[in-house]
Amino acid sequence: MGERLQKTQKSQQRREDILASARELFERKGFANTSINDIAQACGIRRENVYYYYPSRGDILLDLVRPNNQQLVDGMARIIAANISPVAKLFLALQHHVKLFDRVALDTVTVGLRGIAHDDRLSVHKEVKPLYKGYEDRWVELIMEGADAGVLRRMENPKLVVFAILGMCNWLTHWYDPAGPITLDGIVDVFFDLIAGGLLDTSRLRQSLSKELAQLPEELRKPYEGGLSVA
Amino acid sequence: MGERLQKTQKSQQRREDILASARELFERKGFANTSINDIAQACGIRRENVYYYYPSRGDILLDLVRPNNQQLVDGMARIIAANISPVAKLFLALQHHVKLFDRVALDTVTVGLRGIAHDDRLSVHKEVKPLYKGYEDRWVELIMEGADAGVLRRMENPKLVVFAILGMCNWLTHWYDPAGPITLDGIVDVFFDLIAGGLLDTSRLRQSLSKELAQLPEELRKPYEGGLSVA
Numbered sequence: 001m002g003e004r005l006q007k008t009q010k011s012q013q014r015r016e017d018i019l020a021s022a023r024e025l026f027e028r029k030g031f032a033n034t035s036i037n038d039i040a041q042a043c044g045i046r047r048e049n050v051y052y053y054y055p056s057r058g059d060i061l062l063d064l065v066r067p068n069n070q071q072l073v074d075g076m077a078r079i080i081a082a083n084i085s086p087v088a089k090l091f092l093a094l095q096h097h098v099k100l101f102d103r104v105a106l107d108t109v110t111v112g113l114r115g116i117a118h119d120d121r122l123s124v125h126k127e128v129k130p131l132y133k134g135y136e137d138r139w140v141e142l143i144m145e146g147a148d149a150g151v152l153r154r155m156e157n158p159k160l161v162v163f164a165i166l167g168m169c170n171w172l173t174h175w176y177d178p179a180g181p182i183t184l185d186g187i188v189d190v191f192f193d194l195i196a197g198g199l200l201d202t203s204r205l206r207q208s209l210s211k212e213l214a215q216l217p218e219e220l221r222k223p224y225e226g227g228l229s230v231a
Numbered sequence: 232m233g234e235r236l237q238k239t240q241k242s243q244q245r246r247e248d249i250l251a252s253a254r255e256l257f258e259r260k261g262f263a264n265t266s267i268n269d270i271a272q273a274c275g276i277r278r279e280n281v282y283y284y285y286p287s288r289g290d291i292l293l294d295l296v297r298p299n300n301q302q303l304v305d306g307m308a309r310i311i312a313a314n315i316s317p318v319a320k321l322f323l324a325l326q327h328h329v330k331l332f333d334r335v336a337l338d339t340v341t342v343g344l345r346g347i348a349h350d351d352r353l354s355v356h357k358e359v360k361p362l363y364k365g366y367e368d369r370w371v372e373l374i375m376e377g378a379d380a381g382v383l384r385r386m387e388n389p390k391l392v393v394f395a396i397l398g399m400c401n402w403l404t405h406w407y408d409p410a411g412p413i414t415l416d417g418i419v420d421v422f423f424d425l426i427a428g429g430l431l432d433t434s435r436l437r438q439s440l441s442k443e444l445a446q447l448p449e450e451l452r453k454p455y456e457g458g459l460s461v462a
Contacts, residue, residue: 146430153431155421155430156421160418163406164425165399168396171398171399172398174340175394187391193384194386198430198431199386
């Protein structure tokens with residue numbers, strides 16, 4: 001093996017070590033609470049060595065979340081383009097988002113608003129902001145397509161609906177435990193139920209309506225026999 | 232004025248200065264990215280002086296969010312106890328939660344899971360965990376009361392529904408801008424619409440049903456005139 005190839009392989013290995021240590025730390029402590037020092041210590045190299053591969057923490061984060069982000073965007077594009085009903089698209093889009101749940105990827109969102117060192121914020125922002133913006137736009141498209149087709153309600157502010165749906169999903173980062181009894185599929189089912197059908201129990205309303213109708217006084221029982229003819 | 236009283240007043244003032252600086256920093260940079268040092272600098276005192284008043288960052292956070300948390304819990308208790316319909320309770324509970332939106336208070340939740348120094352996490356956890364747990368339980372109660380009354384759908388896992396609703400609201404921390412055009416009242420309206428009625432457009436379904444019924448072939452038009460008598 002040539003010396004040059006060996007050097008490239010060693011460099012590649014080092015990069016992967018840094019990413020693996022960073023993922024573990026970001027997942028456990030969060031991006032905001034992990035320093036380059038922590039990462040260097042975790043993979044047993046010097047701080048300067050980490051900087052040789054990555055100019056900032058933000059660049060490590062970006063390298064980690066890029067595959068997940070690409071999957072998120074590509075999958076959504078496929079769903080939007082599919083020749084299926086808007087309701088099926090809504091279900092698939094929700095499932096796609098929840099199944100790709102990733103605490104570390106969500107750090108790129110939380111990084112956006114508060115308190116991360118300027119250079120980190122800049123590099124992360126520059127790459128993920130347009131990407132997430134495009135992703136949210138696909139969601140708005142989906143909701144509006146459904147409304148145009150007469151299948152979904154036309155909401156006054158579809159963007160707010162999208163923020164509600166994505167927020168519902170992304171908040172998993174604060175309670176979902178992959179080792180716990182609740183599965184992502186179970187979450188998708190409940191969330192879809194809520195988003196699609198809402199909480200108002202129209203079936204029960206129908207039942208109590210039937211009951212009320214059955215107990216109507218005689219003169220109200222068959223109004224159609226009077227004014228409204230069925231023949 | 233006695234020397235002792237003066238000292239107490241000065242101490243009280245110092246405490247308020249620390250809290251004000253901490254609130255501004257927590258709001259802007261987030262709890263995770265604010266050190267005791269930052270707070271000391273912001274109010275122009277020495278680090279040791281901050282520690283004299285507060286043993287840890289967590290205790291500062293707790294002092295800040297206590298009034299908001301109490302309001303959250305007390306208001307919810309009043310809503311649950313009120314003699315109003317479950318739908319009205321659902322709307323009021325949602326409004327109550329969104330209107331009390333507070334990024335700094337939400338830091339006590341995010342603090343819970345990841346990467347905050349052990350002593351901070353402990354003091355914050357010990358106080359807010361049972362409080363939020365009780366608050367979530369009131370929400371589950373509300374959802375189940377609505378189901379018992381036949382007004383809300385009976386969901387298999389009401390706790391997941393509650394997490395969905397609270398997540399939808401709490402995610403505001405990542406996109407809501409108090410200086411922006413969208414008001415909290417506007418958000419409550421859209422979120423309630425989504426939670427209560429869902430996205431499926433039953434009114435439009437009724438319309439297309441009417442259309443389809445109007446175009447039925449003759450033999451299907453009045454089946455009730457055959458088997459089903461209305462007389």
